[in-house]
Each structure stands twice: as structure tokens, then as C-alpha cells.
Amino acid sequence: MSDPHNMMLECVNLALAGKGYTGTNPVVGAMVVKNGEILGRGFHKSFGGAHAEIEAINNCSQEINGADLYVTLEPCSHYGKTPPCVETIVKSGISRVFIGVVDPNPLNAGNGINYLLNNGIEVYVGFAEQACAEIIEDFAKYILKGQPFYSLKIAQSLDGKIATYTGASKWITDETSRQYGHYFRSISDGILVGKGTVDADNPMLSSRFMGIMRYPYKIILDSSLSISEGSAVFEEKPERCIIFVSNSAIGKNKNKADNLMSKGVDIVPVNSDEYGLNLHDISSVLIGKNILNVLVEGGRKIYASFINNKLADKCYFFTSGKIIGEEGVDSIGKLGIDNIEESVKLEELTVQKLKNDFLFNGKINDYTEHILKLTEELRNRCSQG
Amino acid sequence: MSDPHNMMLECVNLALAGKGYTGTNPVVGAMVVKNGEILGRGFHKSFGGAHAEIEAINNCSQEINGADLYVTLEPCSHYGKTPPCVETIVKSGISRVFIGVVDPNPLNAGNGINYLLNNGIEVYVGFAEQACAEIIEDFAKYILKGQPFYSLKIAQSLDGKIATYTGASKWITDETSRQYGHYFRSISDGILVGKGTVDADNPMLSSRFMGIMRYPYKIILDSSLSISEGSAVFEEKPERCIIFVSNSAIGKNKNKADNLMSKGVDIVPVNSDEYGLNLHDISSVLIGKNILNVLVEGGRKIYASFINNKLADKCYFFTSGKIIGEEGVDSIGKLGIDNIEESVKLEELTVQKLKNDFLFNGKINDYTEHILKLTEELRNRCSQG
Numbered sequence: 001m002s003d004p005h006n007m008m009l010e011c012v013n014l015a016l017a018g019k020g021y022t023g024t025n026p027v028v029g030a031m032v033v034k035n036g037e038i039l040g041r042g043f044h045k046s047f048g049g050a051h052a053e054i055e056a057i058n059n060c061s062q063e064i065n066g067a068d069l070y071v072t073l074e075p076c077s078h079y080g081k082t083p084p085c086v087e088t089i090v091k092s093g094i095s096r097v098f099i100g101v102v103d104p105n106p107l108n109a110g111n112g113i114n115y116l117l118n119n120g121i122e123v124y125v126g127f128a129e130q131a132c133a134e135i136i137e138d139f140a141k142y143i144l145k146g147q148p149f150y151s152l153k154i155a156q157s158l159d160g161k162i163a164t165y166t167g168a169s170k171w172i173t174d175e176t177s178r179q180y181g182h183y184f185r186s187i188s189d190g191i192l193v194g195k196g197t198v199d200a201d202n203p204m205l206s207s208r209f210m211g212i213m214r215y216p217y218k219i220i221l222d223s224s225l226s227i228s229e230g231s232a233v234f235e236e237k238p239e240r241c242i243i244f245v246s247n248s249a250i251g252k253n254k255n256k257a258d259n260l261m262s263k264g265v266d267i268v269p270v271n272s273d274e275y276g277l278n279l280h281d282i283s284s285v286l287i288g289k290n291i292l293n294v295l296v297e298g299g300r301k302i303y304a305s306f307i308n309n310k311l312a313d314k315c316y317f318f319t320s321g322k323i324i325g326e327e328g329v330d331s332i333g334k335l336g337i338d339n340i341e342e343s344v345k346l347e348e349l350t351v352q353k354l355k356n357d358f359l360f361n362g363k364i365n366d367y368t369e370h371i372l373k374l375t376e377e378l379r380n381r382c383s384q385g
Numbered sequence: 386m387s388d389p390h391n392m393m394l395e396c397v398n399l400a401l402a403g404k405g406y407t408g409t410n411p412v413v414g415a416m417v418v419k420n421g422e423i424l425g426r427g428f429h430k431s432f433g434g435a436h437a438e439i440e441a442i443n444n445c446s447q448e449i450n451g452a453d454l455y456v457t458l459e460p461c462s463h464y465g466k467t468p469p470c471v472e473t474i475v476k477s478g479i480s481r482v483f484i485g486v487v488d489p490n491p492l493n494a495g496n497g498i499n500y501l502l503n504n505g506i507e508v509y510v511g512f513a514e515q516a517c518a519e520i521i522e523d524f525a526k527y528i529l530k531g532q533p534f535y536s537l538k539i540a541q542s543l544d545g546k547i548a549t550y551t552g553a554s555k556w557i558t559d560e561t562s563r564q565y566g567h568y569f570r571s572i573s574d575g576i577l578v579g580k581g582t583v584d585a586d587n588p589m590l591s592s593r594f595m596g597i598m599r600y601p602y603k604i605i606l607d608s609s610l611s612i613s614e615g616s617a618v619f620e621e622k623p624e625r626c627i628i629f630v631s632n633s634a635i636g637k638n639k640n641k642a643d644n645l646m647s648k649g650v651d652i653v654p655v656n657s658d659e660y661g662l663n664l665h666d667i668s669s670v671l672i673g674k675n676i677l678n679v680l681v682e683g684g685r686k687i688y689a690s691f692i693n694n695k696l697a698d699k700c701y702f703f704t705s706g707k708i709i710g711e712e713g714v715d716s717i718g719k720l721g722i723d724n725i726e727e728s729v730k731l732e733e734l735t736v737q738k739l740k741n742d743f744l745f746n747g748k749i750n751d752y753t754e755h756i757l758k759l760t761e762e763l764r765n766r767c768s769q770g
Binding site: 156157158159160161164165166168169170171172300304307315317321322323324325326327328330331332333334335336337338339340343344345346347349350351353358360362 | 541542543544545546550551553554555556557685689692702707709710711712713715716717718720721724725728729731732734735736743745747
């Protein structure tokens with residue numbers, strides 16, 4: 001038998017090809033294997049599209065009777081946008097199923113495994129669990145909290161500044177870091193900035209990575225709808241723009257709102273709180289639009305709001321070897337921290353040297369634990385190998 | 386023949402054992418090698434003490450006639466605190482000398498090589514040059530500028546803060562980082578802080594590394610001599626304390642000055658300039674006291690003064706995975722930088738993961754270039770191997 005751990009890691013790589021395309025669905029990768037030979041590969045390609053297992057089965061040109069199926073996530077047993085995968089698996093003649101982790105979705109969460117077992121299929125659970133859980137941490141947050149998964153992306157100097165006191169920020173980090181930034185955009189459903197960042201940088205908020213243009217949702221927080229109609233975000237795909245404003249802003253800016261909406265821009269009024277526009281309300285709206293992965297690109301007050309609201313899940317700090325000094329603009333706004341114990345701690349923090357800069361990648365919230373716990377609980381319910 | 390490059394790297398390691406003990410002398414390592422066997426090892430152990438070559442020759446218990454000498458720095462040809470090494474080398478019977486880099490000291494700078502060549506010794510120059518130059522960058526600055534070599538040591542959060550707005554800084558970085566900090570102290574001739582840091586942290590400013598106590602000079606910048614006589618810096622080895630004050634401070638604090646001086650504390654008045662006490666004057670005083678390597682430990686205004694005066698040579702940024710936010714105290718004070726192009730750039734910047742924190746190590750000034758250029762110029766003057 002081929003090593004299931006390595007087989008599963010190959011499925012994880014397959015799954016990642018779907019990042020940025022699956023909305024509130026999880027990314028999943030699967031392979032059909034017989035006598036050590038991989039007969040078919042599949043991944044979940046788009047929200048509502050065929051599941052990875054079905055893709056892998058359909059990808060096989062040879063007879064798969066008696067074959068093994070490897071899949072990063074427990075196959076579904078319920079009717080969603082597609083019929084239950086477990087039925088197709090049983091009918092396919094596959095005799096053993098190797099599952100990375102249990103599905104955290106309570107509609108499934110063990111039911112898929114039970115169905116397979118009850119239909120005479122050997123089921124083994126828990127391979128490359130950490131990797132299989134990691135790739136669906138966004139989905140786990142959605143299941144557990146009903147909220148989008150927010151990653152903060154910050155480009156700063158070594159002393160934590162995102163601009164000089166004059167507002168100059170081009171370029172604190174180099175071209176390689178900015179390319180990485182576009183990669184992060186390409187695997188996101190939406191890119192969120194405050195109106196100040198639109199004013200300061202006039203970004204397109206599109207993704208240009210490896211020559212491929214992508215248009216994640218452009219999400220702008222602008223309480224008073226004071227954004228300029230000539231902003232670059234409206235140049236391409238204005239229908240991918242969502243502007244969150246305060247409840248009174250549309251009434252006060254009737255003409256601008258009409259102009260923008262006539263281009264297809266979505267203007268959504270939400271409540272305000274001590275930190276500005278209410279991020280929980282915004283989160284609900286985004287989930288309603290099937291936007292799961294949101295890359296938050298500043299400015300400092302926006303970063304602080306997400307942290308203060310306990311909504312920031314992950315941080316990418318692109319850090320250059322430049323020093324700007326005290327007068328510069330801070331990377332993160334006010335957090336009201338008195339003592340070091342209260343500071344925000346990034347967990348599983350890693351650093352990676354890019355061309356000239358360094359990329360820190362750390363978690364504020366961890367949702368993999370829930371998936372790993374579920375997986376551990378069900379491991380013994382399965383076939384004994 | 387053994388690989389001279391690797392032999393030289395072993396000499397570099399030997400040389401490093403002298404770091405922190407040689408004052409304004411360079412660290413040097415040497416080995417005597419015959420038929421591939423290392424017969425003797427030596428390094429320069431203390432300011433004014435025997436040079437590494439002599440240590441290595443004296444370390445041999447076997448006959449060294451016809452042996453090779455490896456030494457990181459060109460042997461000296463002039464009378465300093467010790468007689469010229471080249472004479473001893475010629476008399477020793479050594480037949481070939483392999484030199485890492487040429488001595489940047491104009492009193493020597495090729496004269497050592499010439500003496501050896503003129504006395505019938507084969508001389509080869511330029512092995513592991515980068516490493517051999519790197520370990521004496523402090524000495525090169527002293528030779529080129531007559532100033533101490535200043536390394537800034539900063540313990541900061543990921544967003545560039547060294548304390549919360551309340552002044553709390555314990556502990557931004559962890560125990561492992563602090564141990565590293567003590568290592569850096571242990572290889573320094575002096576530790577420099579502003580009076581504000583003494584007030585805030587009340588440090589001992591001693592070095593406790595691997596169970597060994599060391600007392601580099603404790604250098605305090607305190608314009609108005611307002612330091613408390615009960616400060617921890619005076620508890621042990623007050624005679625290792627140097628307080629720099631403004632010209633009028635002693636007259637205005639006669640009693641305190643007398644008390645401190647009676648304990649052995651050195652109080653040195655210097656001129657002031659726009660950044661505070663004149664750091665060039667301070668530099669001259671330190672060199673006069675044979676203090677070459679100075680570790681600057683803050684606070685933020687002191688760091689900024691050294692940068693603004695172009696005296697900061699190297700930076701160690703211990704960076705933790707904590708976020709403190711805008712209200713926190715900045716790591717580096719005001720630098721007057723308007724545009725990103727004007728920012729201070731750290732060259733050859735590396736990062737190292739410690740237990741929980743990350744250590745950035747980068748150069749502001751590079752003095753190795755001068756040594757490498759000299760070495761390149763003299764390479765062809767030597768024996769052809």
C-alpha cells in the first residue's frame with residue numbers, strides 16, 4: 001500500500017488549486033488509487049460545482065472497481081448544491097476510502113463516514129490531518145461563527161511604519177513582496193480597505209498574478225460615502241465593488257450614490273459602533289454574498305477595528321529592512337493595550353525571506369483545533385487497518 | 386595540502402573567542418599546520434597581549450620547521466604593545482604563511498607581507514576574506530574614523546513598539562532573546578543607554594551569559610546628571626560606570642557628582658548639539674578609554690541620535706510576535722524622513738528564529754569593503770601557488 005500520509009498531502013496540493021474559487025464551500029482534493037497507481041485526480045473547482053471526489057472518479061479512464069479513494073475532507077452525505085457524494089462513491093465500486101479530516105459541518109460531521117461504513121466500504125480517517133484542517137480553516141470559521149475569514153495584509157518598515165509622516169508609502173516593500181500580495185489577493189474572495197487607503201493609494205484592488213487578472217470583490221468601508229467617483233476601483237468591474245456606508249450616507253449623497261449604483265456598484269448601509277462601521281453587520285452581509293476569504297489591506301484604523309472586534313484571524317506582515325522613525329505612520333491603530341500580557345499574540349508565526357523583504361505569517365484565531373478534535377473522536381469508529 | 390579556505394574559517398572561529406577582550410585591537414586567530422596536521426592554535430586574547438600568531442607558535446609542542454602558518458589578519462611589522470610578529474615568524478622556521486585579509490592599519494597594510502616575502506617566506510593572501518574582514522569591522526571603523534563601533538540592540542513588538550503607552554515593556558521578547566542580548570553584551574566593551582532607560586528599567590547593565598558574569602563599561606547619557614544615586618547600575622562595579630553629562634551639570638549637582646565619583650564612577654562633561662549630548666565628543670572619549678565595541682540599548686531617542694549622527698553601524702532587532710498598536714512607544718525616535726528613499730536601509734539583513742522571537746541582524750555602515758579592497762590589491766604581490 002502506498003503511504004496514505006503522502007497520498008493525502010498530494011490531495012492537499014490538489015485542493016489548494018481551488019483556493020479563491022469556492023466561496024463558502026471548503027476546498028477539497030481527491031485521488032482514486034489502485035495498486036499504487038493514481039487513476040484519477042480531482043479538486044473542488046467552484047462554489048456549487050462538482051465535489052472533488054466526483055471529479056476524481058470522473059477523471060478515471062480505467063476500471064475503478066476495488067480501488068481506493070483518498071480525499072482531504074469527509075465526503076458529504078447530504079443534499080446541498082449537489083447530490084450526496086457518498087452515494088456516488090458506493091455505486092462506483094470503490095472499496096476503501098481514506099479521509100484526511102472529518103467535516104466540521106454539523107449536517108455531515110460523521111454521517112458521511114457512517115454511510116460509507118454501512119454500505120460495506122472500509123473507511124480510514126485521519127491522515128495529514130494538520131494540513132487537511134489548515135486548508136479549510138476559513139470554512140471552519142464560517143461553520144462555527146457564520147463569519148468570513150479575515151486576513152490582514154500589512155506592508156511595513158522594520159520599525160512598524162506603513163508610511164512617512166508625509167503619507168509617502170511607495171515603496172516600503174519591494175516588487176517581490178507586492179507580487180506576493182497579488183497572490184494573496186488571487187486566493188481571496190474579497191479585498192477590503194478603508195476609504196483613507198483609497199484616497200492615499202488609489203488602488204485598483206484587482207489581482208495581477210502570474211499574468212492572470214482576477215477580480216475578487218472590492219470592499220470599501222466609507223461611512224460618509226465621501227469616496228471620489230473617479231477612484232481607480234471603479235475603472236474595471238464596478239459591479240464587483242461593495243461600499244459599506246453609515247445608515248444616513250446614501251440620503252446625504254443621493255447623486256453620487258445613484259451614479260455609482262448605475263455603474264453596478266453595490267452600496268450597503270450598516271450600523272455604526274465605537275470603532276466605526278459595525279464589522280459584525282458587514283460580516284453578515286458578506287457571507288450573504290458568498291464571500292468567505294477577505295484580505296484586509298488597511299489602513300491602520302481598519303486593521304485595529306478588525307483586531308478590536310476579534311474578527312482578524314490571520315496576519316501577513318511584509319516587513320522591509322528600512323527604518324522610518326517615530327514620525328512615520330504606524331502599521332496598526334489604537335488597541336488600548338496597557339500591559340504586555342494584553343498584547344495581541346500571533347501564533348504559529350513563521351518568517352520567510354523574500355527578495356529583500358521578510359514575510360511574517362501568523363494566526364490570531366485558530367479554527368483547525370475543532371476539526372482535529374472531531375477527527376480524533378471519529379478515528380476509532382472506522383475500519384481497523 | 387589542506388583546503389586553505391576551510392583552515393582559515395577555523396582560524397576565524399578561534400579569533401571570535403577573543404571578542405569583547407581586545408579593546409581597540411582586532412581579534413585574530415591563527416594555526417600552525419604541517420603535513421595536514423594542526424600543530425598549534427592561537428588567538429588574540431586581550432588588549433596588549435600576545436598576538437594570535439605568537440600564541441599559535443608557542444602552542445606547538447612539535448618541531449615546526451617548514452610548517453605553514455594560517456592567520457586571519459596580516460601579521461604586524463611594527464612595534465606596538467608587542468614586538469613585530471613577522472620577526473618571530475621568520476625565526477620560527479615557518480616556510481609558508483596563508484593570510485586571510487590585509488591589515489587595514491596604515492602602519493602595517495602590506496608591510497607585514499613585504500617583510501615575510503623579503504625574508505624568503507612564501508606568502509598567500511586572501512582566504513575566507515569575507516569572514517576574516519567581518520570579524521574586524523569594528524577595528525576597521527576605528528582605523529578609518531577613529532570612532533567606536535556602535536551596534537543598536539532593540540527589543541520590539543512586530544509592529545515596532547518597545548513598550549505600551551503606560552511604559553510597560555516586560556516582557557516584549559522572551560527569555561531566549563534576553564539571553565542572546567546578554568551574549569551581545571558579553572562581546573562588547575561597553576553598554577550604552579540614555580538616562581530614561583535607567584529610570585524605566587533600572588538595569589544592572591552587566592552581562593550574565595552561560596553562567597559567566599562580565600562587566601563591560603556601563604555608559605549612561607544623562608545631560609543634567611539627574612540619575613538616582615540608588616540606581617542598580619551603581620550596585621556592582623561602579624568603577625565601570627561612565628556618565629556623560631552636559632558641561633554645566635557637575636557644577637549644578639556638586640554633591641551627587643562627588644558621591645558618585647567617590648564610588649569610582651567616571652563623570653565626563655561633553656558639549657551638546659541639536660540631538661543632545663554630542664556623540665562625536667563622546668566617541669572620542671570612549672576611544673581614549675580603549676572602548677571599541679559599544680552596544681546601544683536605548684531608548685528610542687538615543688537610537689535616533691546615533692542614526693542621525695551616522696554613528697550607528699549595526700542593528701539587532703529582537704522582534705516578537707506581539708502586536709501592541711499605535712499608542713505604544715516607538716522603537717526608533719524621530720529621523721525626519723519625508724520619503725521612503727530617505728529611509729535608513731539595513732544591508733545584508735538576515736533573520737533568525739529564536740524560541741518565540743525573531744532576531745534581525747543588519748548593517749547600516751559597511752567597513753569590510755575597505756579591507757577587501759586592500760586584500761584584492763595585494764593578492765598579486767604574493768607568491769604564486
